[in-house]
Amino acid sequence: MAAIPTSEFVERIARLQAAMEQNGLDGLMVYGDEYRRENLRYVSNFWPIFERGACFIPRRGDPILAGAPEGERYAREMCPWHDIRNIKEFACVSVPEEIDYPLATFSSLKEILGDALNGGNRLGVAGRWDMPAPVYERVCRALPGVQLAEADQLLREARLIKSENEIACLREAGRCACIGYEKLMAAAIPGNTELMAAGAAEGAARMAGAESITFTVFGSGPRTNTIIGRAVNRVIQDGDMIMAAFAVQYQGYIATAEYPFVAGAASDGQKAFLGALFEAANVQLGYLRDGAISGDMVRAVKAVFHEHGLSRYDVYPPMHGIGLAEAESPYPDERATYPLRAGMCVNSDISLFGHPAGSNRIEEGFVIRESGCESLTPAIRERCARVI
Numbered sequence: 108m109a110a111i112p113t114s115e116f117v118e119r120i121a122r123l124q125a126a127m128e129q130n131g132l133d134g135l136m137v138y139g140d141e142y143r144r145e146n147l148r149y150v151s152n153f154w155p156i157f158e159r160g161a162c163f164i165p166r167r168g169d170p171i172l173a174g175a176p177e178g179e180r181y182a183r184e185m186c187p188w189h190d191i192r193n194i195k196e197f198a199c200v201s202v203p204e205e206i207d208y209p210l211a212t213f214s215s216l217k218e219i220l221g222d223a224l225n226g227g228n229r230l231g232v233a234g235r236w237d238m239p240a241p242v243y244e245r246v247c248r249a250l251p252g253v254q255l256a257e258a259d260q261l262l263r264e265a266r267l268i269k270s271e272n273e274i275a276c277l278r279e280a281g282r283c284a285c286i287g288y289e290k291l292m293a294a295a296i297p298g299n300t301e302l303m304a305a306g307a308a309e310g311a312a313r314m315a316g317a318e319s320i321t322f323t324v325f326g327s328g329p330r331t332n333t334i335i336g337r338a339v340n341r342v343i344q345d346g347d348m349i350m351a352a353f354a355v356q357y358q359g360y361i362a363t364a365e366y367p368f369v370a371g372a373a374s375d376g377q378k379a380f381l382g383a384l385f386e387a388a389n390v391q392l393g394y395l396r397d398g399a400i401s402g403d404m405v406r407a408v409k410a411v412f413h414e415h416g417l418s419r420y421d422v423y424p425p426m427h428g429i430g431l432a433e434a435e436s437p438y439p440d441e442r443a444t445y446p447l448r449a450g451m452c453v454n455s456d457i458s459l460f461g462h463p464a465g466s467n468r469i470e471e472g473f474v475i476r477e478s479g480c481e482s483l484t485p486a487i488r489e490r491c492a493r494v495i
Contacts, residue, residue, distance in 0.1 A: 109275035110358055111152065113187040119150060119265065120170060126261045127166050133227025134220070135164040135258055136246065138234030145431035146233050146262045148359045153186045157199035159242070161234075162188075163223035171219055175199055176211035192219060196242050216249040224253070231258030263436050268450035273360060273430065274474050277452055277483050279316070280362035281472050284355040285486035287312030288364040291353060297345040297371050301325045304351070305338035312355050321354035321361050321433055327370065331466040334422075345371035348465030354433050361433045363454055364484045366491070367467035376464040379415075385494040387411040388457045388469045391425060395473050395480035397449040401426075401439035408457065409441060420459040420466075429454045429472055451475040452483070 127135055139147025140159045148154050151162040151172050158175040160182070171190045174182045175197040182191050192214040198206060224230060232255050235243060247255060269277070291308035295301075305323045312320060325338035331350035343349070352365040367384055369377050387408045394404035408425040412418050428435040429452050437443075437451060447453075453475065458468035469491060472483030482488040 109272070109279045111272050111276065115270060115272055116150070116152065116187045120164060122265060123150070123164060123261060124166055126265070127164070127231065130231070130256075130258075130261070131229060132231040132256065132258065133166055133225065133229045134223040135231040135233065135261070136220075136223075137162045137164065137262065138232070138238045138242075140237065143234060143237035145266075145359075145435070146259075148431055149262065149266055151186050151188060152359070153182050154359065156181070159197040159239075161197070163219050165223045165225055166227070167225075171223060173197060173214070173219055176208040179211070194219070196245055216245055220246070220250050220253065224250070228252050229254045229256060231256050231261065233258045233262045235259070266430055267428070267436055268448060269430060269452050269474070270450075274450075274452065276358040276360035277362055277429065277472060277474070280355050280357035280360050281364070281483035281485075283312045283315040283317040283357060284353055284362045284364040285484050286315045287317070287355060288351075288353050288366065289486060291351055292366070292368065295327070295343060295349050295351065295368075295370055297343055297347075300340050300342055301327055301330075301338040302340055304343070304349075308351075308353050312353070317355045317357060318359070319356040321356050321363075322352070323354075324350070324352035324365075326350040326466075328465075332460060334460055334466070343370050346374065346377075347371070348377060348467060350465070350467045352468070352470055359431050361429060361431070362472045362483050363429070363433055363470045364472075364487050365468055365470035366487050367469060369465075374464065380417075380459070380462055380464040381467070382494065383411065383415040383417055384457055384459060384467060384469055385491055386415075387425070388455060388471070388491050389494075391455055391457065392480070395447065395453065395475055397447065397475055397477045399447050400443075401437060401445055401447055402441050402443035404447075405439055405441040405443065412459065417459055417462065420462045422458060422460050423456070425457050426453050426455055428452065447475050449475055449477050 138161045160174040163171040287308035290311040294307035295304035328347040347370045354363040427438045455471045460466040471487045473480040
């Protein structure tokens with residue numbers, strides 16, 4: 108079974124501690140919650156449910172994971188670190204009543220920061236923009252003299268190139284996503300509702316081994332213009348464009364599948380529109396290799412849309428990174444000058460929105476390799492390749 112072994116978590120912490128040394132940090136606080144969980148899971152494998160959490164990494168020694176009482180046993184089940192503590196700031200609900208936890212043992216931010224900083228005073232914080240302001244203010248006040256520094260870049264750099272274990276998890280997420288998407292396409296037919304098609308996908312992916320469904324974006328007919336709308340109880344009609352993106356999580360890693368299609372009979376205008384998307388996706392494929400300049404890839408996709416007179420419907424860059432977040436670095440635009448590198452994992456996002464024939468996008472997962480790329484969502488790639 109694909110998974111991240113404890114030894115890899117140990118290596119991650121060692122690399123971050125070396126980066127802390129280089130950046131003059133005595134400790135590092137990595138925040139996460141159910142919505143923004145990726146950095147926290149990268150350093151601790153802990154994925155909060157309801158509650159908040161943080162991993163406190165000293166410059167030397169093992170990390171401390173802080174959470175809240177209801178998730179403590181779950182945290183101990185998932186986390187490779189042994190020092191797991193509860194703090195009241197990370198409790199699961201925000202209500203005026205103060206909730207008692209008579210069986211819980213609590214620590215405090217002051218105690219944890221003191222242990223993590225070990226006499227130092229410079230604390231890096233990753234996830235400040237995701238953290239509730241009251242929690243951040245309490246971190247600031249927890250220890251006199253503590254200096255806080257932005258540290259998100261340390262995590263972005265650490266997560267940019269994936270290990271083979273990470274790639275294996277993404278590959279498994281892609282497999283589950285493809286299984287779900289095939290069921291979605293089979294159910295997205297005239298007479299069924301959007302919710303029925305979305306439910307078919309989600310159930311199939313879960314049965315295939317998905318840890319979670321990150322999202323199901325769905326729009327049919329005029330609702331394709333929502334760009335990121337959710338499925339509703341609308342009945343799909345013959346000739347409706349179907350815009351559906353399906354993101355699946357496995358061991359924390361997320362793969363997204365999206366294939367543009369028409370329910371029932373497609374018009375000539377819809378066929379031409381879809382043809383331009385497929386052409387752009389297949390042009391992009393030639394740039395997904397080690398050393399290719401990312402901005403060159405973006406311009407090549409845009410050139411296809413320009414050739415077909417569709418530039419006005421091109422709303423955002425055609426690729427982003429994937430991993431523990433559905434969208435992460437790299438996220439190039441046409442001005443980007445940095446190269447793609449072997450080991451990067453990316454998702455295409457070939458999109459056109461607002462066109463009279465409908466709106467849609469293609470999303471496929473890839474691993475950048477030395478001489479090309481490996482598909483993480485092969486069922487979508489096979490469908491796109493058929494139209495060449």
